[in-house]
Amino acid sequence: MVTEFRLPELGENIESADIVKIFVSPGDHIEVDQPILEIETDKATLEVPSTVSGTITALHVNENDSVEVGQLILTVEPAENPSAAATAESPQPEAPPSPNTEETPKAPAPSQQPASSPPANIPQQAPQTIEFYLPELGENVVSGDVVGVLVQVGDKVEVDQPVLEIETDKATLEVPSPASGVVKSLHIQEGETVHVGQLLLVMESLNIPEDTAEPAPGFVPPPPAESKKPSVPVYEPPQPEKVIYPKPPELPVERKSSGFDPTRKLAPAAPSTRGFARKLGVDINKVPGTGPGGRISILDVQNYVKQMSKKFEALKESGGPLPGVAMEPLPDFTKWGEIRREAMNNVRKKTASHLSYAWTTIPHVTNHDKADITQVEKLRKKYGERAKAAGGKLTMTAILLKIVASALKAFPKVNASLDMEHHEIIYKAYYHIGVAVDTERGLLVPVIKNVDQKSIIELAVELTELSQKARDRKLSLDEMQGGTFSISNLGGIGGTYFTPIVNPPEVAILGVSRATIEPVFVEGDFQPRLMMPLSLSYDHRLIDGADAARFLRWIVEALEQPFLLALEG
Secondary structure, eight states, rough: OOOOEEOOOOSSTTTTTEEEEEETTTOOOOTTOOOEEEEEEEOOOEEOOOOOOOOEEEEOOOTEEEETTTTTTEEEEEOOOHHHHHHHHHOOOOOOTTTTTTTTTOOOOOGGGOOOOOOOOOOSSSOOEEEEEEEOSTOOOEEEEEEEEEEOOOOOOOOOOOOEEEOOSSOOOEOOSOOOOEEEEEETTTOEEETTTTTEEEEEEEEOOOOSSOOOOOOOOOOOOGSSOSSSOOOOOOOOOEEEOOOOOOOOHHHHHSSOOOTOOOBBBBBHHHHHHHHOOOOGGGSOOOGGGBOOOOHHHHHHHHHHHHHHHHHHHTTTTTOEEEEOOOOOGGGGGGOOOOOHHHHHHHHHHHHHHHHHSOEEEEEEEEEEEEEHHHHHHHSSSHHHHTTTOOOOOHHHHHHHHHHHHHOOGGGEEHHHHHTTEEESSOOOOOEEEEETTEEEOOOEEEEEGSHHHHHHHHHHHHHHHHHHHOOOOOGGGGOSSSEEEEETTTSSSSOOOOOTTTOOEEOOOOOEEEEEEEEEEEEEEEEEEEEEETTTTOOOOOHHHHHHHHHHHHHOOOHHHHHHE
């Protein structure tokens, strides 16, 4: 029996890799945990061990192939197990056929028995139904959140009695009933978002405006009795007449673009299915139904969400535009001269897609400031030999790691993440800081864990080790995950200020540029001071400009007065 070995899971959000080297060939005997190939993902290069033992009968991949998780790598012929083979080859007894399978007819379920006669008591006069839709709430207001439902099924309400309380983006207001009657069904609940023209509740009332009376605003009289005559002579119980109050308003064209159109035909779906779609934030009218007559089931809603999620992930991974953003085709560059095309490596592809997603989904703002590092630079040179003796290099980045960790404790919002699905802020009690490293393959960001618990010398040693591992392609997946904040230092290259892109799910990143000697007015005189530009990019959904300015000022003052770091922690 041939055993298949497929590419196993490689890590969180990693679905494919490039094969760098294959260590085995057909005919080789392999054991469990023996390395069989070396692969390169967008985060690391690693060896893949075998999970089976036996003789290789076929290889299904080649070097430089791109393979996906679950793809067939090789097949092996394991050592024979006589007892297992005997068990597998022994015939299994077949279950004898039921002798009465075709002879005994199935009795229909009681619930499936057709009704042969009308009910005993047929009402001679049915009550009339009043459907109440959400009226206009104000100019440019097309929806609101239900704060409170003030009535229940069975309650008797009067004209102008408040039936629910709604909160819009402008105010909180009560919605009064347009008529009197008894509430028969509620179609909304607290916490739900409702749109103008959406059905709120249904009431029953016999108090219908007479033809001679002045009709109530928005009152729609029932259709003439002639239109209700059945087309075929079959029994049909009397149907309640409907009074739609108020009639769903005709929204202006520009406001119909919000996605809700009260005049369109309602999608065929059960109330439970509609409620399920609302909880997922899905427009039920966009879901294709697979039931009879296009009826929509809960499974249809689930499949629709899966399809939309796959489309979104495909766009995000490709680095292309999100839905609604058009991508223009590239021109033919050969019309103007010679060109050369080169395939992106995995790091560059991941960088392109991740940063496109970050820039598209995060509202970026960047604050800039300068720090006088004249004093801290003297200390860095003075104690540099200690870090060198420990195996590291005392750089400004190593010093900033310690300062930033202390700043994050003072400003916990900068060390948080946003959960927009549940509308929550996630505060973290740990301080893992990523440092951008420039490599031949592109930008990699190893993460130094628990920065607040380490000395500057320890941080210098660990930063040196991780930077070298990044350049040697030796970083593990764990060494690149779990960051709560990032630092990108371009001081060794040059420049003044720049706008680094936030690395989600983080909410801020610190950019560092080259320090230069500048004249600074100090104590009544200009003095040459070493000034270092700093740039803080942040997610404006969570961090306000004033908070960002205070955070950046905290870092500046800690650099200018190193004693404050020991004083305030």
